[in-house]
Amino acid sequence: MPSAPTTAAPGISEAPGAAPAAAARAADTHCPYCALQCGMRLSPSDDRGPSALLPVTVAPRDFPTNRGGLCQKGWTSASVLRATDRITTPLLRGSDGALHPASWDEALDVVAAGIARVQDEHGRDAVAVFGGGGLTNEKAYALGKFARTVLRTANIDYNGRFCMASAAAGANRAFGADRGLPFPLADLTGADAVVLLGSNLAETMPPSVQHLAGVRSRGGLVVVDPRRSATAALTGEPGDVGGVGDQGVHLQPVPGTDLVVLLALLHVVVTEGLADAEYLAARTSGFDDVRRSVMAWWPERAETVCGVPADRLRYVARLLAAASPARGGTGAYVLTGRGVEQSSQGTATVTAAINLALALGLPGRVGSGYGAITGQGNGQGGREHGQKADQLPGYRKIDDAVARAHVAGVWGVDPATIPGPGMPAVELLRSFGARPGLGAGTTYAEDGRPRALLVHGSNVVVSAPDADQVAANLRALDLLVVCDLVPSETALLADVVLPVTQWAEEEGTMTSLEGRVIRRRRAVDAPGEARSELWILAELARRLGSDVSFPTDPAVVFDELARASAGGVADYSGLSHARLDADEDDGGPGLYWPVPSAEHPGTPRTFLDRFATPDGRARMVAVDHVGPSDDVRPDAPLYLVTGRVLQHYQSGAQTRRVAELDRLVPEPFVELHPVLGLRLGVGDGDRARLTTRRGEIEAVARWSDRIRPDTVFMPFHWSGEGSVNRVTTDATDPISGMPEFKVCAVDVRRAPGTQEVGA
Numbered sequence: 131m132p133s134a135p136t137t138a139a140p141g142i143s144e145a146p147g148a149a150p151a152a153a154a155r156a157a158d159t160h161c162p163y164c165a166l167q168c169g170m171r172l173s174p175s176d177d178r179g180p181s182a183l184l185p186v187t188v189a190p191r192d193f194p195t196n197r198g199g200l201c202q203k204g205w206t207s208a209s210v211l212r213a214t215d216r217i218t219t220p221l222l223r224g225s226d227g228a229l230h231p232a233s234w235d236e237a238l239d240v241v242a243a244g245i246a247r248v249q250d251e252h253g254r255d256a257v258a259v260f261g262g263g264g265l266t267n268e269k270a271y272a273l274g275k276f277a278r279t280v281l282r283t284a285n286i287d288y289n290g291r292f293c294m295a296s297a298a299a300g301a302n303r304a305f306g307a308d309r310g311l312p313f314p315l316a317d318l319t320g321a322d323a324v325v326l327l328g329s330n331l332a333e334t335m336p337p338s339v340q341h342l343a344g345v346r347s348r349g350g351l352v353v354v355d356p357r358r359s360a361t362a363a364l365t366g367e368p369g370d371v372g373g374v375g376d377q378g379v380h381l382q383p384v385p386g387t388d389l390v391v392l393l394a395l396l397h398v399v400v401t402e403g404l405a406d407a408e409y410l411a412a413r414t415s416g417f418d419d420v421r422r423s424v425m426a427w428w429p430e431r432a433e434t435v436c437g438v439p440a441d442r443l444r445y446v447a448r449l450l451a452a453a454s455p456a457r458g459g460t461g462a463y464v465l466t467g468r469g470v471e472q473s474s475q476g477t478a479t480v481t482a483a484i485n486l487a488l489a490l491g492l493p494g495r496v497g498s499g500y501g502a503i504t505g506q507g508n509g510q511g512g513r514e515h516g517q518k519a520d521q522l523p524g525y526r527k528i529d530d531a532v533a534r535a536h537v538a539g540v541w542g543v544d545p546a547t548i549p550g551p552g553m554p555a556v557e558l559l560r561s562f563g564a565r566p567g568l569g570a571g572t573t574y575a576e577d578g579r580p581r582a583l584l585v586h587g588s589n590v591v592v593s594a595p596d597a598d599q600v601a602a603n604l605r606a607l608d609l610l611v612v613c614d615l616v617p618s619e620t621a622l623l624a625d626v627v628l629p630v631t632q633w634a635e636e637e638g639t640m641t642s643l644e645g646r647v648i649r650r651r652r653a654v655d656a657p658g659e660a661r662s663e664l665w666i667l668a669e670l671a672r673r674l675g676s677d678v679s680f681p682t683d684p685a686v687v688f689d690e691l692a693r694a695s696a697g698g699v700a701d702y703s704g705l706s707h708a709r710l711d712a713d714e715d716d717g718g719p720g721l722y723w724p725v726p727s728a729e730h731p732g733t734p735r736t737f738l739d740r741f742a743t744p745d746g747r748a749r750m751v752a753v754d755h756v757g758p759s760d761d762v763r764p765d766a767p768l769y770l771v772t773g774r775v776l777q778h779y780q781s782g783a784q785t786r787r788v789a790e791l792d793r794l795v796p797e798p799f800v801e802l803h804p805v806l807g808l809r810l811g812v813g814d815g816d817r818a819r820l821t822t823r824r825g826e827i828e829a830v831a832r833w834s835d836r837i838r839p840d841t842v843f844m845p846f847h848w849s850g851e852g853s854v855n856r857v858t859t860d861a862t863d864p865i866s867g868m869p870e871f872k873v874c875a876v877d878v879r880r881a882p883g884t885q886e887v888g889a
C-alpha cells in the first residue's frame with residue numbers, strides 16, 4: 131500500500147450536479163444522521179432558489195421523536211447527495227499510487243481475486259470486515275451473513291463498538307436484553323426527575339429536548355457533565371456554576387469519576403431508607419451485594435474523588451427518590467450517554483446507573499426506567515443483525531448452539547461452517563500492524579494478523595482512538611477495500627473504493643433509539659455508477675463461488691432477516707416492508723420490537739412483567755471505581771475530554787462537505803477555562819498544542835467559563851493536525867471492548883512559534 135494517499139479527480143465529481151440529474155419524487159423518510167431518526171418529507175426541488183442544484187428539498191414532518199423539529203444537520207442533509215466530490219465510479223489504486231476510475235467488473239474482479247489470494251495464503255480469518263451503525267438493517271444483516279457464509283471469517287466488527295458496546299454489555303447483563311430505550315422517548319415528559327449522565331442531548335439530538343419540558347418545569351432535570359454543556363444549561367440559572375438551578379441541577383464532576391457519583395447516590399438511597407424494598411424483593415437479584423458495596427461511598431468520601439459537593443449528591447439522591455413511584459412521585463428516569471460509557475470502566479458505570487434505577491424500582495414500570503441513548507442512525511438495528519463480532523441476527527450469541535442451528539437453517543449452510551466470535555473493533559484495528567519477526571509467509575493461525583479489510587460505513591482514520599497508529603496499520607494491509615459515498619480519509623487509503631448509494635437513494639429500514647422499526651425511502655436515483663451494498667455483496671459472493679443466496683431487493687432481504695430473527699431477543703418476525711408501509715399509511719409511526727408475529731402490535735415498553743433473564747429478575751452486580759487508564763500526572767496534568775458539536779456529525783465525512791455547516795464551525799478547537807488559559811499562557815484564539823502519550827496535535831483555543839479549570843474539551847470531527855483521535859488512548863473496557871475516548875491525560879501549551887492573540 132502507498133504511504134501517501136492521492137485522490138484522482140476522475141471518478142470523483144467536481145461540481146454540484148456534475149453527475150447527471152435524475153428525476154426525483156416525493157417521499158416520507160427519516161434523517162440520514164442520528165438515532166433520533168427525525169421524520170422528514172423530501173420533495174423534488176424546483177429550479178429556483180438556493181436548493182436548485184439539489185434533487186430534493188427537506189422539510190420536517192411530525193414524528194413522535196422530533197414533533198416537527200429538525201436540527202441544522204437534518205435541514206441541510208440533502209447537500210450530501212450532491213457533494214462536490216461524491217464518488218461516482220469505482221476507483222482502483224494504480225501502479226502510480228493514485229486512484230483511477232474503473233468499471234464495476236474490473237473493480238469487483240480485483241476485490242474477489244485479492245480476497246481469494248489472501249485466504250489461500252493466510253487462511254479465512256485473514257480477511258476482516260468493518261461495518262457501521264449507519265447501515266440499514268438490511269445492509270447490516272447482509273454484511274454479517276456475507277462475512278460468515280462467503281468469507282467464513284470470524285473477524286467482523288463495527289463502529290458500534292465505539293458507541294454502544296458498554297451500554298449493551300451493562301443492559302444485557304442486568305436485564306437480559308439491550309434495547310437502548312426500553313420505552314418511548316415521549317414517556318420522559320411526565321417524569322418528576324430525569325438524570326442525564328454524560329449526554330449532551332441539546333447538541334446531539336436537539337429536537338429531543340422538547341420531551342424534557344415537563345421535567346424541567348418541575349425542577350427535576352439532573353445533568354452530569356464536566357462541562358456546562360448546552361444540555362447542562364437547561365437546568366436553569368444556578369446561584370453558582372454547577373449548582374442547583376430553577377429547572378434542575380448540574381453536577382460537574384472530575385472527568386472519569388461518574389461511577390463514584392453513582393455509588394454515592396445509591397449510598398444515600400440505601401442509608402436514608404429510600405429504596406423500593408418491595409420491588410427489589412419481587413423483581414431483582416443481587417441487591418445485598420450491591421448494598422454492601424456502596425457502604426464505603428458516603429458522600430463526603432465521594433466528594434474527595436469526584437469533586438461534587440456532598441450536600442449536592444444528597445440533594446440529587448433525594449430528588450430522584452421523591453420522583454420514584456414507590457414514594458408517590460410521577461416517575462423517574464436514569465439515562466446514560468457516551469460521556470460515561472466511553473470509558474475503561476464504562477460497563478461498570480452503566481451497571482451502577484442500572485443498580486441505582488433498580489434500587490428505586492424504576493425499570494420495567496410505566497413512566498419510569500433506565501435507558502442508554504443510542505447514537506447512530508441505525509445504532510440500535512446495527513447491533514442486532516449480526517455485524518458484531520460475537521453475534522448472529524436477532525441479537526443472538528454466536529457461541530449458542532441453538533442460535534447457530536436456527537440461523538444456519540435460514541442461510542442454508544451447515545452450522546459447523548459458521549465461525550466463532552472474532553476480535554472486537556479496537557483489537558481488530560490493532561491486529562493489522564506489521565510485527566517484528568513475522569514474515570509474509572505466516573498464516574493467520576500463526577500470527578493472528580488479517581491481511582485484507584472491507585470497510586462499510588465508518589471513517590476509522592478519524593474516529594478510532596490512537597488514529598495515527600490505525601492509519602499505519604491500514605497501510606500494512608495487502609488489500610483495503612472501502613465502500614463509501616465520498617472520499618473519506620479512510621477511503622483515500624484504500625486499494626479499491628466502491629461508490630454506494632445513500633439514504634435518499636435507497637429503500638430499507640432503520641431501528642431508532644426507541645427500538646422503533648421505521649422505513650427509509652428512496653426519493654432520487656444515485657448519481658453515476660453508485661450501487662447499493664446489497665448488490666455489491668451479491669456480486670462478490672458470486673465471484674467467490676458461493677452458492678448462498680444474496681437477494682438485492684431490500685424488502686426480500688428484510689423478510690429473510692425477519693425469519694433469522696424469529697425467536698431471538700430482537701424478534702422482527704412479525705414485520706415486513708409491506709406491514710411497516712401499511713402502518714404508516716394508517717398514521718402509525720413504526721413498530722417497536724419485539725414483534726414476534728404478524729398480528730403482534732409491537733412492544734413500546736419492555737420488561738413490564740419480567741426481565742429477559744432466565745429467572746425473569748434483573749441482576750444487580752456490585753461494581754467499584756478504578757479510574758481512567760491514562761490518568762493525570764505531573765507531565766500531563768489536565769484531563770482531555772472529547773465529544774461533539776451540533777453542526778458536525780461523527781468523523782465529519784458528511785457534514786464537513788455541507789457548506790453551511792462548515793462555515794459555522796470550520797475547524798477544530800480546544801475549549802478551556804479562562805483561569806486555565808491565563809495560567810498556561812494560552813489566550814482565547816491562540817493556537818494550542820496538546821501532548822499526550824500518543825503524540826501531539828494543535829488547535830485554536832476557545833476560552834469558556836463553562837468547563838472545569840482542570841479539563842479541556844475537543845470535538846473529534848476533523849482530520850489533520852487538529853484531529854483529536856491522534857492523541858486519544860486505545861485502552862478499552864475489559865467487558866465491552868469499548869475505547870476510552872472520553873478521558874485521557876494531556877499537557878497543553880501555546881503552540882511554539884505562534885503569535886499570542888489572546889490575553
Ligand SMILES: Nc1nc2c(c(=O)[nH]1)N[C@H]1C(S)=C(S)[C@@H](COP(=O)(O)OP(=O)(O)OC[C@H]3O[C@@H](n4cnc5c(=O)[nH]c(N)nc54)[C@H](O)[C@@H]3O)O[C@H]1N2
Pocket residue numbers: 164165293327328329330331333334335354355356357359384385386387388467468469470504505506507771772773774775776777778779780781843872873
Ligand atoms: N451533532 C451531533 N449529534 C450527534 C452525533 C454527532 O457526531 N454530532 N453523533 C451521534 C452519535 S453516534 C452519538 S454516540 C451521540 C452522542 O451523544 P452524546 O453522548 O450526547 O455526545 P458527546 O458529545 O460525545 O458526549 C456527551 C457529553 O459527555 C461529556 N463528558 C465527557 N467526559 C465526561 C465524563 O467523564 N463524565 C461525564 N458525565 N460526561 C463527560 C462531554 O462534555 C459531552 O458534553 O450523538 C449522536 N448525535
Ligand SMILES: Nc1nc2c(c(=O)[nH]1)N[C@H]1C(S)=C(S)[C@@H](COP(=O)(O)OP(=O)(O)OC[C@H]3O[C@@H](n4cnc5c(=O)[nH]c(N)nc54)[C@H](O)[C@@H]3O)O[C@H]1N2
Pocket residue numbers: 262263264265266289290292293294468472505506585586587588589590592593594595613614615616618630631632663772773774779780781782783784846854855858871872
Ligand atoms: N474522540 C472521540 N472519538 C469518537 C467518539 C467520541 O466521542 N470521541 N465517538 C465515537 C462514536 S460514538 C462513533 S458512533 C464513531 C463514529 O465514527 P465513524 O464510524 O467514522 O462514523 P461516520 O463519520 O458516521 O462514518 C461513516 C462513513 O460511512 C459513510 N457512509 C454513510 N452511509 C453509508 C452507507 O450506507 N454505506 C457505506 N458503505 N458508507 C456509508 C460516510 O460517508 C462516512 O464516511 O466515532 C467514535 N469516535
Ligand code: SF4
Pocket residue numbers: 161162163164165166167168196199200201202203204205334335336337
Ligand atoms: S436530531 Fe438527529 S435525526 Fe434529527 S435532524 Fe438532527 S441529526 Fe437528524
Ligand SMILES: [Mo]
Pocket residue numbers: 292293294505506
Ligand atoms: Mo456513536
